[in-house]
Amino acid sequence: MSPGQASARPRTNRLAGLARRGGSFLLDWMVWGYVAYGVMYLLNHYWYTRLPEHWYDTLRLPSWGWPVVVLATLEMAVWTRSLGRSLGQRAVGVALGPAAGGRLGLGRRVLRGILWHVTLPLAPVWIAQGGEPYHDRLSGSGLRPVVPDPERPARRALLTQWGIVSVLLGLLTLWVGWLIVGINIQVLIRRAPQAGRIWRDMLRPDFRYFTAPDPVFELRALRYSILDLTVVTVFMALVATVLGAAVAFPLSFFGARNVMGFGPVGWVTYAVVRGFFNVFRSIETIIWASIFAIWVGYGTVLAGILALTVHTVAALGKLYSEQVEGVAPGPLEAVWAAGGSRVQVVRHAVIPQVLPSFWAFTLYRWDINVRMSTVIALVGGGGIGDMLFYYKNQGDWPKVGAVVMVIVAVVWAMDYLSGRLRERIA
Amino acid sequence: MTGYPEGFVSPRPAWTTGRGLWEAVARRADRAGRYLAPFLLDVAGLAAFWILATYTYAWYVLGATAYLLVPWWVLLLGVVEGAIVWESFGRSWGQKVVGRELASGSGRPTASERLRYFVLWHAFGLTGIGFVTVPPLHERLSGLALARERPSSLAPVPWYRTSAGLFTAAFLGVTMAAALGVTLTWESVVRLFTQAGQSLDFWRALVRPDTSILLEAGRDMIVTVFMAVLATLFAVVVAVPLSFLAARNLMRGPIGRPIYTAVRGAMSIARSIEPIVWAIIFLVWVTALRSPFAGILALWVHSIADLVKLYAERLEAIDQGPIEAITATGAGRLSVLRYAIVPQIVNPYISFTLYRWDINIRMATVVGLVGGGGIGQRLINYIWGVQYRQAGMVMILIVLLVWAIDYLSARLRAKLA
């Protein structure tokens, strides 16, 4: 740990390519853009609030403001890149060094910064040539990929420019984030007694209606007890997992590169299926539930099941497909060689290889679905969450406590069960 | 000298020493466990089957919810007796799960041996008296023992020819019947088709998103990202020290083990409660009806619980070699921690943290739904306010954000590995 990695000075004569140059430059510009955002936010928060025109919490600037911000961040990027090793340069692994031997002194670094501005109009020329920029060539410097020197220690990260900038970025993030999120420790402490009451109530759970239906909680003509709704919740997860796996299983083969081949039809199918998986996976189950609640009715168990199923299909489909893509090619070739069709290859070479991990993923998903089904009622998805949110709105915390305890027990049990089964499969 | 030849072991019975006694008890307990495990599995399986079957029957035929339909003691007696019959006269599900079968000293168990075993298990197995001797009394008297199943060179019996296989199939069938019956009510399935038009509005709006809200939604996205970042950062600060208390290999001895159990247990409970539920509790606590602060507290608690588990599992898998080597140089305990353990866990810890940050971005949108602030709150307001075009815009933004963070976190983690 102590003396870090090998020293980072350019040791090759090869210059960094355009992609690395451009990439690191954009990164630096973005870093300073983020800093500008933070500074503006802080200005808004601490200073503009005193002005008669209330700009608090907004990012409003005078009309000349935006060009200033853009130019200022650009300048910062240029100078940090010339004067030392910037964060962007570090991220893509390049550093500025002398063109020939010797050290790159402050004078040449400043010269490079100035030349950057002077030669800016000529940038398209050297970019088109794909070669060395004029500001580098004229200042006798060069941007090169870093090759670690095994005989010399690296400088301590915190003493380098990019190290300092990283720490400052972290502090800025904390400061701005603290304000944006509205962290308020005083409220937390001041209201601790009230919260304490809630916790006490929840820890004295009211299990009177564990098996007997609670007359207060009358849901759509069906009279449910905690136990009844727990069973329904577990069944929701079960049905969704089974349905989801059943749909995802065949679909996953269409989302696997090696099965679909590289023909145009195969490629399009692959792209469509994978795109479907990715988009539908990025939308959380609970958001799906709010959509299906519009469709089949608020508070319907079916809405919850559909939401869970859609997300399960997308998530499992992606995992399954990746497994299919990771199969050993040997058995596939054997079946091809024996004159098997594509279906036969899948049936006899792919499925036997992927089945254990498919089971493992499905069990894992079952675990997740149980967790999700406990809260999906929040947006009208049905299940035990109905009760939880109902009691919470009534302020009946002992009953909330009972429901939460049942949820914890069920989630725990299913987690354990699914974990044990997965161990057996592996 | 006593006159015993060299190496002669003293004739004192082993159980008169503390360790000997402990071992004798442990051996009997082990033997009892071997019988008890399949028996309890069978009892639990049969009971679960009865309950599920009753539930299904009640649901479809009586149109009500019922679990037992008979007094509980009748059920208990029934399943216990059923399990004994099954285990004595056939190969039960429980025996199959633990991989054991009744075996006779002389080949296949005969009917009379099985009958004897059936009677003797009542007397000695159920009561536990039989386990005083090794091997147990019912084993000695019946000539049958629960032995590890022998690998057979014959073709395996298909599942529909074995009682355990049929039981499993019936169990799964009843479960699915109950699950489908309860969850897919007729009215709701009908609505799925009759109200498709209503949702069509939504889908149509989704492809024509309202871009005018882009700026406001962008600001909420920033709140969401900051929620995830800060919740993760604050969680790391707490989770790193806690993870050392939750690592089995580091927490040994009479003080360490209870701490380990307590920390693991608490984290396990905290993890079982979804961030949304945490958000509700914290919303009441910090009183503000809508506040990212409550959301971040919820994410924080859940992240701590999750990270402690991930971290501790990594700690339990560290290489002991460097610890040994650094200890051997005469270094103190803190130095061992700093030079042998920390270098092994830094990168995995960062990797887990990035992974959790990725999850927290998703979760931050979700806690917004209950009023935890950020983009999620805006989305649910639009959906419930029937402003579908705006909701569509927000959903597109969420997808892009989740994608970007997912990609970024995966790339960074790949670099760390």
Place this chain on the structure above:
Amino acid sequence: MANPYLVVDNLTKVYERGQVLALRDLSFSVAKGEFLVVIGLSGSGKSTLLRCINRLIEPTRGRIWLDGTDVTRLSPARMRRVRRKIGMIFQQFNLVDRSTAIGNVLTGRLGYLPGWRALLGWFPKADREKALANLERVGLRDKAYVRVDQLSGGQRQRVGIARALMQDPDLLLADEPVSALDPATSHSVMQYLEQMNRQDGVTVIASLHFLSLARRYGTRIIALKDGQLVFDGPPTAIDNAKFKEIYGEDAEEVEVR
């Protein structure tokens, strides 16, 4: 032996689980400057013996005197002070893979460094120079700032030796230092140990698998079988009969060149 440096007296080690008797009433002594080789089959108690000497493993019974102090009775703090004069190298090298070679070597000084400096990683300049010198000595100066997971087996073991050298040890314990290495590399590693023994006067206790290496480098050999001492004498005294006794009837001697 006129002036025994290390005395092992009736050492017994019983592992809690499974009642395994790893060492039974083992007694021997070592003079200063000896190169003692411990041979025996796997599981004969060699590793346990070495680890009992610096108490990485707590002996069940018996005493170990090192330079006149009974190390089995020392408090943990005193034991650490003794340990820093006992270098140790391992079969699996036990280096921190993610750290650089010099980072690993410097950990050899931890016993000499105040706790807070160790925590911050502020090694004195003298230590850093010493680390580089020791790496130079094992021929790895040019790999100083390379992560050790990029080094070969022999190089890693040499890093291990440099780490032990940092302790300025009086005693070096080598637990099967060459078992994970190929024959050519084995000799180069053994030669470094020999050099330490001859030039620096470090007493070396090494456990080895191969009798040929033991004969070549040891000044004295002890053999363990099932935790008991079955041979103690000069390398030349091991004849074929003795060999069969130590390694069992079916064993065949293998030469490592």
